[in-house]
Amino acid sequence: MxxxxxxxxxxxxxxxxxxxxxxxxxxxxxxxxxxxxxxxxxxxxxxxxxxxxxxxxxxxxxxxxxxxxxxxxxxxxxxxxxxxxxxxxxxxxxxxxxxxxxxxxxxxxxxxxxxxxxxxxxxxxxxxxxxxxxxxxxxxxxxxxxxxxxxxxxxxxxxxxxxxxxxxxxxxxxxxxxxxxxxxxxxxxxxxxxxxxxxxxxxxxxxxxxxxxxxxxxxxxxxxxxxxxxxxxxxxxxxxxxxxxxxxxxxxxxxxxxxxxxxxxxxxxxxxxxxxxxxxxxxxxxxxxxxxxxxxxFRKISLDEIELDAGEYAPVQVVDGQGTKIGEEVTTELEVAPVKENVELLIEKDQEVHIEYQLSRKLYAPVTEGDFIGEITYLLGDEVLAKRVVTVKNTVKRIDFCWCVKKTAELFPM
Incomplete structure (x- = not known):
């Protein structure tokens, strides 16, 4: 040797x-x-x-x-x-x-x-x-x-x-x-x-x-x-x-x-x-x-499998939006994009992923399908793991004179 x-x-x-x-x-x-x-x-x-x-x-x-x-x-x-x-x-x-x-x-x-x-x-x-x-x-x-x-x-x-x-x-x-x-x-x-x-x-x-x-x-x-x-x-x-x-x-x-x-x-x-x-x-x-x-x-997690708080991305009020009748509160549903990167990743066994919601809680008409209204961020401590874009799901037009005339007429049919 x-x-x-x-x-x-x-x-x-x-x-x-x-x-x-x-x-x-x-x-x-x-x-x-x-x-x-x-x-x-x-x-x-x-x-x-x-x-x-x-x-x-x-x-x-x-x-x-x-x-x-x-x-x-x-x-x-x-x-x-x-x-x-x-x-x-x-x-x-x-x-x-x-x-x-x-x-x-x-x-x-x-x-x-x-x-x-x-x-x-x-x-x-x-x-x-x-x-x-x-x-x-x-x-x-x-x-x-x-x-x-x-x-x-x-x-x-x-x-x-x-x-x-x-x-x-x-x-x-x-x-x-x-x-x-x-x-x-x-x-x-x-x-x-x-x-x-x-x-x-x-x-x-x-x-x-x-x-x-x-x-x-x-x-x-x-x-x-x-x-x-x-x-x-x-x-x-x-x-x-x-x-x-x-x-x-x-x-x-x-x-x-x-x-x-x-x-x-x-x-x-x-x-x-x-x-x-x-x-x-x-x-x-x-x-x-x-x-x-x-x-x-380290253990493997999938960000897609982490359940989101439904209350955080519930339908959002659209101020001055056209609804079915005068005086009605109008809302639009939100669309959450899928996780694009790092869907599956390893984290330490005693770590937990924290989710931050940065979303507008009130919108002003008009809003269009696909409009950006915020992000959902996945965090591991201070490290950003991924972001999901949140957009408007339904187009809502702004109340105008013609809409008011039409809805008023519906209240008093001939």
């Missing part, structure tokens, strides 16, 4: 000195603590410098530690590369290896310039073994150059809702240019994973690839065969583990983003700078701690 440990430290020091990315080769489950977590973890108890626990269904952050701090994120970048490839290319398309792709540092497949592969096979190499040359070959196949592919990555990140991410390389190797350094945040990385497993039209294909334990393929000519093994040890650590991606560079440290589904709840954990060699198991300890906290403390 000590010989293996010393050898790993020596290799790591040498490779990181050259800026080479490392994939973990030894048993990643050893020394991982398995304690039960029922209370909110103290931030000092986490190894990661930045961490987020997210509700994958709503996108709400349930726990964070420096969740919006921009940091290098190593090979966790490859989840974005993978989903862009799945959305933009046929899996059976042929990828020709360039000089640049063939020259990528370890960890790599060892492809040679001019070799041809099917895109599907390279995606398994990308996600299971974290091969850097696969990432570049895929990027060039899709966009022509890695620079043009980086634009696709940044555009997709903005579309997903990322607030502070900037991608330069398709494989996550540390890089800088005139616009900044390759980075994301734990919050943004969680959003990207959420998109990959929940929102994208290719989510099922993404899950199929990232959950595969082992995959074998050959180049198109059939001259070379390859075997890929999944390095996401979390898939065997907790029941319901869905997907994930590890990462490491000398600058980023150990990084991880993973997802787990338990009953009707889906959680995402993102960790950045979660230790450096020889602390490769820190990320598993942090991931388990945050996942167990989510499982033990």
């Amino acid at each position: 000590w010989k293996k440990l010393l050898a790993w430290i020596l290799v790591t020091v040498i490779l990181t000195g050259y800026g080479i990315q490392i994939v973990e080769a030894f048993d990643q489950k050893e020394n991982v603590r398995m304690e039960e977590v029922t209370e909110k973890p103290d931030q000092n108890s986490l190894y990661a410098k930045a961490a987020v626990l997210m509700d994958a269904d709503s996108g709400r952050i349930l726990y964070e530690k420096n969740g919006h701090q921009a940091m290098a994120n190593a090979s966790t970048t490859k989840i974005l590369t993978c989903i862009i490839a799945l959305e933009n290319c046929d899996l059976d398309s042929e990828v020709t290896v360039s000089t640049l792709a063939a020259s990528q540092p370890k960890v790599h497949l060892g492809m040679r310039e001019g070799q041809k592969f099917y895109l599907k096979d390279l995606l398994y190499g990308l996600m299971l073994e974290s091969y850097n040359d696969c990432a570049v070959a895929i990027a060039e196949h899709i966009a022509g150059t890695t620079g043009d592919f980086a634009k696709l990555m940044n555009d997709k990140a903005e579309e997903i809702g990322c607030e502070d991410s900037y991608f330069i390389t398709p494989n996550g190797l540390d890089a800088k240019n005139e616009n900044g350094f390759h980075h994301t945040t734990a919050a943004d990385l969680s959003l990207i994973m959420r998109y990959c497993i929940k929102t994208s039209e290719m989510a099922e294909q993404f899950l199929t690839i990232t959950r595969e334990g082992q995959y074998q393929f050959s180049d198109i000519d059939g001259k070379n065969s390859y075997t890929c093994c999944n390095h996401n040890a979390f898939l065997q650590m907790m029941d319901g583990a869905l997907s994930g991606k590890t990462g490491f560079t000398g600058n980023a440290g150990y990084c991880y983003v993973g997802a787990l589904k338990r009953d009707d709840r889906t959680f995402i954990v993102a960790l950045l700078a979660c230790g450096w060699p020889n602390n490769k198991t820190y990320k598993w300890a942090d991931t388990k701690k945050l996942m167990q906290y989510g499982i033990s403390r």
Whole structure:
């Protein structure tokens, strides 16, 4: 054991000195603590410098530690590369290896310039073994150059809702240019994973690839065969583990983003700078701690199932509105729009949602169907979860001379 440990430290020091990315080769489950977590973890108890626990269904952050701090994120970048490839290319398309792709540092497949592969096979190499040359070959196949592919990555990140991410390389190797350094945040990385497993039209294909334990393929000519093994040890650590991606560079440290589904709840954990060699198991300890906290403390609710106070949105008086007769009080019913966002979400077991009604109690004619008269707001403490717009259901015209003459005539029929 000590010989293996010393050898790993020596290799790591040498490779990181050259800026080479490392994939973990030894048993990643050893020394991982398995304690039960029922209370909110103290931030000092986490190894990661930045961490987020997210509700994958709503996108709400349930726990964070420096969740919006921009940091290098190593090979966790490859989840974005993978989903862009799945959305933009046929899996059976042929990828020709360039000089640049063939020259990528370890960890790599060892492809040679001019070799041809099917895109599907390279995606398994990308996600299971974290091969850097696969990432570049895929990027060039899709966009022509890695620079043009980086634009696709940044555009997709903005579309997903990322607030502070900037991608330069398709494989996550540390890089800088005139616009900044390759980075994301734990919050943004969680959003990207959420998109990959929940929102994208290719989510099922993404899950199929990232959950595969082992995959074998050959180049198109059939001259070379390859075997890929999944390095996401979390898939065997907790029941319901869905997907994930590890990462490491000398600058980023150990990084991880993973997802787990338990009953009707889906959680995402993102960790950045979660230790450096020889602390490769820190990320598993942090991931388990945050996942167990989510499982033990949060329950799912549906805002649609929370009963509203009917008295709060009862028919509203319309002053000077035309009714069926003179002197009659005129009212109009209200229409409550459905919840548009965060219909289902997770809240702590001892929390309750509070509802605020901000509605006009008196209207003045004329009013038209669809007129806005207020909102119903769902609150969790000070956090606004959702709003429902309330509008007029029935048009009511204003009393005028002609209406008065008509109603007066009805009182004294000829």
